[in-house]
Amino acid sequence: MQDNLKSSSYQQLEQKSKYTNMFLRWFLYFVLILFASYFIFPLYVMVVTSLKTMEEIRQGTLLSWPSGLNFDSWAVAWGGRGYGAGDTFLRPYFWNSIKMVVPAVFFSTLIGAMTGYVLTKWRFKGDSWVFLFLLFGCFIPFQAILLPMARTLGALGISNSIVGLVLVHTVYGIPFTTLFFRNYYVSVPTELVKAARIDGAGFFKIFFKILLPISAPIIVVTVIWQFTQIWNDFLFGSTFSFGEAAPIQVALNNMVLSSTSVKEYNVDMASAIIAGVPTLIVYVLAGKYFIRGLTSGAVKG
Amino acid sequence: MIKWPFLNLKLKIFIMFKWLEKNLPKIVMAPAVGLIGWFVYGFVLWTLYISFTNSKILPKYELWGFGQYEKLWASRKWLISVDNLLVFTALFLIFCIVIGIILAIFLDQKIRAEGVLRTIYLYPMALSFIVTGTAWKWILNPTLGIQKMFIDWGFENFTFDWLVNREMAIYTIVIAGVWQSAGFVMALFLAGLRSVEDEIVKAAKIDGAGLFTVYWRILLPMMRPVFFTSFVILIHISIKSYDLIVALTQGGPGISTTMPALFMTQAAFHKSQVGLSAASAMMMFMAVAAVIIPYLYSELRRENAR
Numbered sequence: 001m002q003d004n005l006k007s008s009s010y011q012q013l014e015q016k017s018k019y020t021n022m023f024l025r026w027f028l029y030f031v032l033i034l035f036a037s038y039f040i041f042p043l044y045v046m047v048v049t050s051l052k053t054m055e056e057i058r059q060g061t062l063l064s065w066p067s068g069l070n071f072d073s074w075a076v077a078w079g080g081r082g083y084g085a086g087d088t089f090l091r092p093y094f095w096n097s098i099k100m101v102v103p104a105v106f107f108s109t110l111i112g113a114m115t116g117y118v119l120t121k122w123r124f125k126g127d128s129w130v131f132l133f134l135l136f137g138c139f140i141p142f143q144a145i146l147l148p149m150a151r152t153l154g155a156l157g158i159s160n161s162i163v164g165l166v167l168v169h170t171v172y173g174i175p176f177t178t179l180f181f182r183n184y185y186v187s188v189p190t191e192l193v194k195a196a197r198i199d200g201a202g203f204f205k206i207f208f209k210i211l212l213p214i215s216a217p218i219i220v221v222t223v224i225w226q227f228t229q230i231w232n233d234f235l236f237g238s239t240f241s242f243g244e245a246a247p248i249q250v251a252l253n254n255m256v257l258s259s260t261s262v263k264e265y266n267v268d269m270a271s272a273i274i275a276g277v278p279t280l281i282v283y284v285l286a287g288k289y290f291i292r293g294l295t296s297g298a299v300k301g
Numbered sequence: 302m303i304k305w306p307f308l309n310l311k312l313k314i315f316i317m318f319k320w321l322e323k324n325l326p327k328i329v330m331a332p333a334v335g336l337i338g339w340f341v342y343g344f345v346l347w348t349l350y351i352s353f354t355n356s357k358i359l360p361k362y363e364l365w366g367f368g369q370y371e372k373l374w375a376s377r378k379w380l381i382s383v384d385n386l387l388v389f390t391a392l393f394l395i396f397c398i399v400i401g402i403i404l405a406i407f408l409d410q411k412i413r414a415e416g417v418l419r420t421i422y423l424y425p426m427a428l429s430f431i432v433t434g435t436a437w438k439w440i441l442n443p444t445l446g447i448q449k450m451f452i453d454w455g456f457e458n459f460t461f462d463w464l465v466n467r468e469m470a471i472y473t474i475v476i477a478g479v480w481q482s483a484g485f486v487m488a489l490f491l492a493g494l495r496s497v498e499d500e501i502v503k504a505a506k507i508d509g510a511g512l513f514t515v516y517w518r519i520l521l522p523m524m525r526p527v528f529f530t531s532f533v534i535l536i537h538i539s540i541k542s543y544d545l546i547v548a549l550t551q552g553g554p555g556i557s558t559t560m561p562a563l564f565m566t567q568a569a570f571h572k573s574q575v576g577l578s579a580a581s582a583m584m585m586f587m588a589v590a591a592v593i594i595p596y597l598y599s600e601l602r603r604e605n606a607r
Binding site: 024025028029031032035036038039040041042043045046049057058061062063111112114115117118119122124128130132133134135136137139140141142143144145146147148149150151171172174175178202203228231232233234235238239249252253256257265268269271272273275276279280282283284287290291294295 | 322325326327329330332333334336337338340341343344345347348351360400403404407408410412418420421422423424425426427428429430431432433435436437438439440445446447449450453454480484485488489492512537540541543544547548551561562565566569570575578579581582583585586589593594597601605
């Protein structure tokens, strides 16, 4: 079929523009690589700075290569210097973030999967309004809920705790997880479900036997999305927690802003890398799913 | 006579069971609807109510009219926030979309190592604004950052002090914000371009259209929904932007880079102006709603038309 279209005049045209094409392609690669270096630049600077000593930082430039693989500032960023007061380091906050992310991702994904299942396979009158009702939650500026949320967490006795943050992230993740599962299940033929219903399969049996086995890709998309969002959150973390219950992004910001003695840029950069590495690893390993989350439905916040 | 109540109970259980079975889907959906109803809509209404009261440290519930909104729009800091937001949004939109489109079109030319390049353009989206803000703060600092790099390279009079310059600091936030989000626009446009059928492009080429014409006259106009989506999402990101400013400038120097989101949290949690902060939150809410509601409406209509 394609050969029909690729007529001789088309081939002639391609031949003629071969030289312009050569130039164009060089230009193309030049621009693409230029932008790639702009995007890579901060990451490069972070890594080399974290490997330098403060002496090297003062003498060299941003781009200069470190004299050796010196992981001292990484050790300081992760585990501190070993003296008591004022020695802040990321290790405990890293675990805080893990303890916060795992349950919050689990619960929000579970609720999203069930809701998406009902909205597509057990349709009822007004279900698209319910979807819209939930969907709008993706976009609300969280400033509009910060004040009552702070009071609610206080009333429940879980302010400044990881449990409180799990609740917050679960709730405000539901609109996204529902969106993902709903958009995925909408393309699963409803005939499958109808046939199973006639055979006497119930609500949960249909979910576990028919939908769940084909849900692997969307579960991966949702888990990666929620993991990245919650790990990277700063607004909720900084508003609803402080001190020892803080997640890693809040701790990183506090470390960088603390103006005790001399600014140690190498430790700052090592801290930033430590706080960024989990999501970066997930992105490199499963970038395809991450991008799908970003663009799927193109409704995101 | 003795058996009746027992049978009755059995019947009751049976009826209850049937009812449960019939309503199971709605029961399963109840947590999501209940939680969002309470924590999103209920909370927004609460904030709206508080914005009409004279609350200071603690919420008060006697109505006070539009006083907080009058105070808000008379506040110099709020006006600066809004001004900054407009400048930031305009530049953020333009640069993200232009860079995103250029990258998408160039990547669409059967480029070698496309996967690697795409990964590089998009990785900032996987990082938090606090992480990237920390990096940019270090890069842009005048003593040891970019300025020193150029001076060491021999440009002795080179100055780049935007980060600590009242007039220019807002543009450092634009630089970091565009760097973070341009890849996202690229991904949207690349997906859009890839969904166009090859035949359309081939037919145009046979008719003698050059590559430029193909994109400018045919493909980009077809991308109208992608433009729309990018606009809405970028505007919505910029209205909410908070983390990046905290990490990069904390609203400084002075209050020159403050933005509505920062204004709101500062009024609420540092200055005990709960009523005023609620009013500013509602202004943000309305701005987002004005962009999002038409978008959701058109998206849903398009889906129903399918």
